[in-house]
Amino acid sequence: MAQMLWQAAYETFIMVSWSLLAGLIFGTLIGLLLFLMSNQFFFKNRIINSIANFIINATRSIPFLILMVTVLPLGALLVGTTVGPKAVIFPLSLAAIAFYARLAENAFSQIDKGVIEAAVASGASHIRIIFGILFPEAMAQLIRHATVTTISLISFSSMAGVVGGGGIGDLAIRYGYQRYVTEILILCIIILIFIVMVIQYLGDKLANHFDKSYK
Template identity: 50%
Template sequence: MSSSEFLQLLPDMLKAFYETLYMVGISLGVAIVLGIPIGILLFVSDRGLFSENRTLNVVVGFVANMIRSIPFLILLVLLLPFTHWILGTTIGPTAAAVPLSVAAIPFYARLVEASLREVNKGVIEAAVAMGAKPWLIIREVLLPEAKSGIISGLTITAISLIGFSAMAGTVGGGGIGDLAIRFGYYRYDNQVLFTTVILLIVLVQIIQHIGDWAARKVDKR
C-alpha cells in the first residue's frame, strides 16, 4: 500500500475505530447496568448466604450459562430477528451493539459474582449479626470490598467485547472487523489486515493499562 492509498483509507480507519469504540461503549454500559445486579443476585441467593434462594439462583445461573455457552457468531445470527424488531435494522454499529450487550451481561455478571466470592466471609457475617438489611450489606460491605475485582472484571469484559465486535463486522456490524473484511480480506490487502490488527492490539493495551491502574487504585489490600 502506497502512502497515497493509506491516506485515502485513513478516514475509513478512523470511522471504523470510532464505530468499534461506540459498539463496545454501549454494550459495556449495558453490562454494568444489568450485569452487576445479576452478579450480586447470583452471589447473595447462593447456599448459605443471607438471601439464600436456591430456585432463583439455579434459574438465573442456568440462563447466564446458556447464553455464555453459545459462540458469539452464532448468538449474533440468532438475535438478528430480535435486533430487527428493536431497531428496524440489522446493519450498523448500533444493531451490532444488541448482541454484544446480550453476550456481555452474563459474562460480566459471572465475573462480578466471582469478585464477591473473594470478600471475607467474616465481614459479611459480622454485618448480618449486627442486623444490617440485605441492601445495606450489599451497598456498604460487598461492593466496597469487591470493588477492585469488579473493575478488573470490567476490563476483561471490555477486551472480550473488542474481539466480539470484530466478529460483528463480518455481518455488516461496522467497526474494525468490517474494515478488515472489506478492504483487507476481499481485496487481498495484507497491509490493511496488519494495520487493523495493530489498532486492536493498541486499543487492548490501553484498556488493560487503564483497568489495571484503576483496580490498584481502589484495592484496599
Template identity: 45%
Template sequence: MSETFQLLLISTWQTIYMVIISTLLATIFGVPLGVLLLVTDKGQILQNSILNKIVSTIVNIFRSIPFVILLIVLMPFTRLIVGKSIGTTAAIVPLSIAAIPFMGRITETALREVDRGVIEAAQAMGASPFQIITKVLIPEALPSIVSGITITAINLVGYSAMAGVIGGGGLGDLAVRYGYQRFMIDIMLYTVAILVAMVQLTQFIGDLIVRRLSKNR
C-alpha cells in the same frame, strides 16, 4: 486526508462506540445479575435455591452459545429493538447480550472473595440485606469487579471485530471488506495494530483504576 486513513478513523470510532456502549450495558445489567447469583445461593443472605438455579441455568445457556451464532440468532430481536439487524448500533444488542452473563459470573466470583467474617459482622450489627450488598459486598469487591469490567471490555473488542463479519461495522468490517475481499494487506495490518493498541490501552486504564481503588480501601 487519504482514503485509507479516513476509513481507519471511521472504523476505529465505530469500534470504540460499540465497545463503550456494550461495556456500559454489560456493567449496568451484569453486576446486579452477579449480585443476584451470589445472594440467592445456598447459605447466602437471600438464599433461594429455585431462583438461583433458574438464573444460573439461563446464564450458562447464553455463555455456551458461540458469539457468531448468537449474532445470527438475535437478528430478529435486534431488528425489534433498533429497527435494523446490521450496522454499528445494531451490533450493540448481541454484544451486550453476550457480555451480560459473562460480567455476571465475574461479579459473582468477585463477591465470593469478600471475607465472610465482614458479612457476619454487618449482620450482627443489624444491617439489612440491601445494606450488606451496597455497603459491604460491592465496596469490598470493587477492585475485582473493575478488573472484571476490564476483561469484559477486552473481550468485546474481539467480539466487535467478529460482528464486522456480518455487517456490524467497525474494524472487523473494514478488515473483511478491504483487507480480505480486496486483498489490501496494509489495511489488514493496520486494523490488527489498532485492535492490539485498543486492548493494551484498555488493560492499562483498567489496571490503573484497580490499583487506585485497592490503595483507597
C-alpha cells in the same frame, strides 16, 4: 484510508461502549442477585438461582457468531435494523451481560465471609451491607473483570462484518484479508493491539487504586 480507519474506529467504539454499559449495569445486578440468592445471610433461593444460572451458562456457551445471527431479528424490533453497528449492539449486550454477570458473582463470592457475618451479627441491614461492604470490598475485582469484558467485546465486535456491522475487525477482514490490502490489515492489527494495551493499563491502574491488599 485514514477516513475508513476513523469510521471503523468510531463504529467499534459505538458497539463496544453501549454493549459494555449494558453489561456492567445488568451484569452487576444479576451477579449480585446470584450471590445474594446463594448466600445464607441474604435471600437464599435454590430454584431461582438454578434457573438464572442455567440461562447465563446457556448464553455463555453459545459462540458469539451464532448468538449474533440468532438474535438479530429480535434486536431489529428494538433498533429497527439488522445491519450496521446498531444491529450488533443488542447481541453484544446479551453476551456482555451473561459474561460479566458470572464474573461479578465471582467477585462478590471472594469477599471474606467473616466480614459479612460480622456485619449481620451487628444488626446491619441488607442495603447497608450491600453498599457498605459488598461493593467496596469487591470493587477492585469488579474493575478487573470489567477490563476483561471490554477487551472481550472488542474481540466479539470484529465479527460484526458478518451482518455488515462495520468496525475495525470488519475493515481488516473485508479490505485487509479479502481484498489483499496488507497495509490496512497491519494498521487494523496495530490499532487493536494499542487499544487493548491502553484499556488493560487503565483498568489495572484503577483496580489497584481500589485494591486494599495492593496498597
